[in-house]
Amino acid sequence: MTTTYILTLSCPDRTGIVHAVSGFLLERGGNIEEAAQYNDHDTGLFFMRVQFACDQIGAEALREQLGALAQTFQMQWNLHTTAQPMRTVIMVSKEGHCLNDLLFRWKSGLLPLDIRAIVSNHREFYQLAASYNVPFHHIPVTADTKAQVEAKQYEIIQAEGAELVVLARYMQILSDDLCRKLSGRAINIHHSFLPSFKGAKPYYQAHDRGVKLIGATAHYVTADLDEGPIIEQDVARVDHSKTVEDLTTIGRDTESQVLARAVKWHSEHRVLLNGHKTVIFK
Structure with missing residues (x-):
């Protein structure tokens, strides 16, 4: 069963963030449907929103594994399913x-x-x-x-x-x-x-x-x-x-x-x- 998620995050800006996030989703069978990012040069912060579909891993496991990725980049992040109003x-x-x-x-x-x-x-x-x-x-x-x-x-x-x-x-x-x-x-x-x-x-x-x-x-x-x-x-x-x-x-x-x-x-x-x-x- 395919579930659609929305991942939002912010962290100190550095090279490789988009690559790391997209690679993380690819390795877990995630198909990116929508993505946007913004670099705030005044504060040095990076912001990103990714909507993706995934049927190879459950939400709980996905959140646990995202936590490990987030630590690497000092991310503040949230993961939501689009099916839940x-x-x-x-x-x-x-x-x-x-x-x-x-x-x-x-x-x-x-x-x-x-x-x-x-x-x-x-x-x-x-x-x-x-x-x-x-x-x-x-x-x-x-x-x-x-x-x-x-x-x-x-x-x-x-x-x-x-x-x-x-x-x-x-x-x-x-x-x-x-x-x-x-x-x-x-x-x-x-x-x-x-x-x-x-x-x-x-x-x-x-x-x-x-x-x-x-x-x-x-x-x-x-x-x-x-x-x-x-x-x-x-x-x-x-x-x-x-x-x-x-x-x-x-x-x-x-x-x-x-x-x-x-x-x-x-x-x-x-x-x-x-x-x-x-x-x-x-």
Whole structure:
């Protein structure tokens, strides 16, 4: 039985890495279907993503033998099977356009996800969740209950085995502790073209500055608000006649598209962290 895998890795750059990886796969009957690599001359790091099919060795043995190769090159690496969709929990507040878009793309077969739960501090979207047969967890939050709420949220994330948490316009700032627990597996959509207009009410900030472009940014969640490694961005053109409400309406489409692309690339293991930046093999 042939299994398709995705291998991602990063390590100090040196000659022979591509040769070693391709040779390793060849010796085990692996057929490379897609490969991409990047040398960061500023940091001296090498990044690689390889998709390959293999029917001569099992996943457990493959991982064990890859570990020996990785030690030789000081690699940080991950191996995934393409047959397993990424277990995902979505968090949302009162703005549902990104949630609705993700659910539709998922059910249409456009995102390799397994959406296990929706968590919200409001009840607005319990019927939407039910229409997709996704469990909905309503967990109100106040300043006094934030610690208990986050403990319950993390309990749900762990119970569902979530590999990805999507903040689809979840309008609460996560604690430093929860950000650390979700490091590298939580994506937020911010409704501005970062690093401009961080924090609350970015459309109001944009309108006040009379910008001609509004944007959206999908980034990994870190303890520093709106400072996480950027995955994807896009913009929409506006002019002086647009009100804040107009900017908000126009921005919804941009937010949804940017978040969907970021989630797709992450779930296909195309995003590698490079310090406070990302390497994306599209």
